[in-house]
Amino acid sequence: MVTAYFRRAYSSFATYVFDVPARLLAFLLFLLLLVYPVTNPRLPLLFILTTANVMAIFAASWDLLVGRSGQISLGHALFFGIGAYGTGMLTKYFGLSLWLTIPLITLGGVLFALVIGYPCLRVRGPYLALVTMAFPLILTGVIFYFADITGGERGIYGLPRFFPFLRMYQLQLAEYYFTLMLLFVSGIILYKIANSKTGIVLVSILDNELASKASGINVTKYKLLAFAISGLFGTLAGSVNAHLLQSSAANMASLTVTLSFMTVIITIFGGLGTIYGPIAAAYILTILDRYVLNTIVEIPTEWHMLIFILFIILLIIKWPRGIARFVTDKLEDLQEERELEERGKHIWKTYKKKEKIVPNGESDHAST
Amino acid sequence: MHLLEVENLTKSFGGLKAVNNVSFQVDEGEIVGLIGPNGAGKTTLFHLISGFLKPDSGSVKFKDEDIAGLPPHRIVNKGIARTFQVVRPFRHLPVIANVIVALESPRGTRKIEWIKTLERKALDMLEDVGLTELMLEPAENVGHGDLKRLEMARALATEPDLLMLDEPFGGLNPLETDFLTKSIQRIHLDHPSRGILIVEHKLYALMKIVKRVVVLHEGQKIAEGKPEEIAENKRVIEVYMGKEM
Numbered sequence: 063m064v065t066a067y068f069r070r071a072y073s074s075f076a077t078y079v080f081d082v083p084a085r086l087l088a089f090l091l092f093l094l095l096l097v098y099p100v101t102n103p104r105l106p107l108l109f110i111l112t113t114a115n116v117m118a119i120f121a122a123s124w125d126l127l128v129g130r131s132g133q134i135s136l137g138h139a140l141f142f143g144i145g146a147y148g149t150g151m152l153t154k155y156f157g158l159s160l161w162l163t164i165p166l167i168t169l170g171g172v173l174f175a176l177v178i179g180y181p182c183l184r185v186r187g188p189y190l191a192l193v194t195m196a197f198p199l200i201l202t203g204v205i206f207y208f209a210d211i212t213g214g215e216r217g218i219y220g221l222p223r224f225f226p227f228l229r230m231y232q233l234q235l236a237e238y239y240f241t242l243m244l245l246f247v248s249g250i251i252l253y254k255i256a257n258s259k260t261g262i263v264l265v266s267i268l269d270n271e272l273a274s275k276a277s278g279i280n281v282t283k284y285k286l287l288a289f290a291i292s293g294l295f296g297t298l299a300g301s302v303n304a305h306l307l308q309s310s311a312a313n314m315a316s317l318t319v320t321l322s323f324m325t326v327i328i329t330i331f332g333g334l335g336t337i338y339g340p341i342a343a344a345y346i347l348t349i350l351d352r353y354v355l356n357t358i359v360e361i362p363t364e365w366h367m368l369i370f371i372l373f374i375i376l377l378i379i380k381w382p383r384g385i386a387r388f389v390t391d392k393l394e395d396l397q398e399e400r401e402l403e404e405r406g407k408h409i410w411k412t413y414k415k416k417e418k419i420v421p422n423g424e425s426d427h428a429s430t
Numbered sequence: 431m432h433l434l435e436v437e438n439l440t441k442s443f444g445g446l447k448a449v450n451n452v453s454f455q456v457d458e459g460e461i462v463g464l465i466g467p468n469g470a471g472k473t474t475l476f477h478l479i480s481g482f483l484k485p486d487s488g489s490v491k492f493k494d495e496d497i498a499g500l501p502p503h504r505i506v507n508k509g510i511a512r513t514f515q516v517v518r519p520f521r522h523l524p525v526i527a528n529v530i531v532a533l534e535s536p537r538g539t540r541k542i543e544w545i546k547t548l549e550r551k552a553l554d555m556l557e558d559v560g561l562t563e564l565m566l567e568p569a570e571n572v573g574h575g576d577l578k579r580l581e582m583a584r585a586l587a588t589e590p591d592l593l594m595l596d597e598p599f600g601g602l603n604p605l606e607t608d609f610l611t612k613s614i615q616r617i618h619l620d621h622p623s624r625g626i627l628i629v630e631h632k633l634y635a636l637m638k639i640v641k642r643v644v645v646l647h648e649g650q651k652i653a654e655g656k657p658e659e660i661a662e663n664k665r666v667i668e669v670y671m672g673k674e675m
């Protein structure tokens with residue numbers, strides 16, 4: 063009975079994953095990420111990959127808002143900052159465990175998203191982008207003004223780590239696997255939402271808002287929903303990152319324009335609106351930025367941004383629809399080719415068989 | 431009781447009175463045509479009824495309920511669906527998903543009979559207008575004539591009590607016009623209580639389907655009556671052809 067259940071679960075998993083080449087590739091990459099630290103433990107890269115996990119959640123959450131519902135926000139760093147400072151303040155002033163502060167501030171992020179999203183709905187397109195860009199700057203101002211509460215530029219430091227009972231290397235390993243699982247779960251939730259009927263409605267708003275209204279869709283509700291989901295996962299990424307760095311403001315980058323634009327770059331590089339694209343791109347770009355340029359090639363930091371940007375510009379010119387779409391398109395083409403080839407072989411075989419049968423049949427007919 | 435009752439509706443843009451004191455009714459099961467030369471205010475009237483514009487004064491009553499000034503999606507959910515003069519497909523979505531969007535609206539969801547799934551219903555809608563073969567094609571690859579029919583399938587998905595078609599024959603060739611005429615007639619037969627309001631320039635195609643025609647000119651209603659009467663109405667001919675010398 064139990065084995066039958068498992069067999070059925072496996073077969074449905076197999077048809078869902080193995081029959082679609084792009085999903086199989088994603089599955090294999092995920093396996094690689096699972097196995098990599100065990101086979102080749104290298105501390106610096108492990109930490110970089112942990113950061114990549116968080117960045118991937120963050121970029122994917124932006125992608126749902128912008129790639130699906132078309133509400134261009136250039137201030138997504140706001141949620142990162144809310145997550146970081148929120149969990150820091152909850153820990154410092156209420157002494158809560160991080161397993162409580164992170165869910166709490168994540169819900170707080172949803173509230174913030176709704177409060178901010180509502181006035182934002184009055185503006186569209188480039189104006190929306192400009193308005194949203196202002197929000198992280200406003201929050202930075204507020205944090206600096208109330209520096210004695212928020213810690214200002216230095217933030218709140220000495221935050222607890224995720225698994226304080228573990229030793230150095232084990233701790234890093236545990237944190238890596240924890241963030242990977244978090245990414246896996248958030249990624250699947252975001253992907254499912256993006257491809258559900260709600261996701262279809264969101265794309266309809268991106269395509270033609272007037273026609274969505276004429277189809278009886280409450281556009282405001284769906285836009286706020288997109289803001290809320292995006293805010294939820296954005297805040298989650300920010301708060302987790304704060305506990306990884308043990309400080310809510312280890313880099314004020316968490317609230318600057320750079321982070322907001324980094325999200326944009328990652329998402330467009332990966333493929334806007336795909337959800338899996340930004341996740342893949344987060345790994346590629348984080349590893350390129352922090353590992354290849356830093357550790358392997360050892361280029362002076364001043365040159366990093368230049369090389370980075372050149373690389374991205376070249377790739378976007380080559381694959382304007384994003385790297386993930388390029389790969390899935392290629393894989394689909396290959397599969398189609400293979401199917402055609404097999405069909406060709408099949409036709410060839412039956413043709414050969416017929417050639418053999420036909421003279422026999424004729425001779426039989428003639429003899430009778 | 432009339433299905434739709436428009437009374438003294440007025441809307442001006444600056445000094446221009448686009449719709450000036452217009453009143454007319456649509457009854458259940460009636461097909462009404464709305465005609466008039468360019469700039470007569472037909473599309474503005476459509477926008478006023480469907481909630482995309484708010485009237486300056488006057489009332490729009492649907493089933494004895496004042497709906498003037500409600501947001502568009504509320505009006506759709508009360509049972510008035512419309513199409514647009516310029517097609518407005520969801521270009522990134524496949525044809526069938528265009529219909530699914532309308533089925534996701536509160537009224538659309540409610541109108542799915544319990545035995546059907548949403549996808550089944552969407553397929554049925556596409557079958558009604560003859561678009562089943564294109565269902566997985568992204569809407570951006572679909573031709574104009576098919577998009578016109580897609581607009582109609584999307585409007586029909588919410589099973590409206592009043593269907594408003596804004597120039598359904600615009601840009602169609604005679605063959606497509608004929609096909610669409612037939613589908614409108616079939617829709618009318620399938621749902622005998624549904625009212626249909628059509629704005630159209632192609633009078634020849636329109637006069638064949640409608641029972642009553644309302645003529646607008648410079649924002650005002652100048653005539654109303656059966657198609658034959660309208661065709662012989664002096665004022666209407668004057669408006670379309672100019673005065674006799």
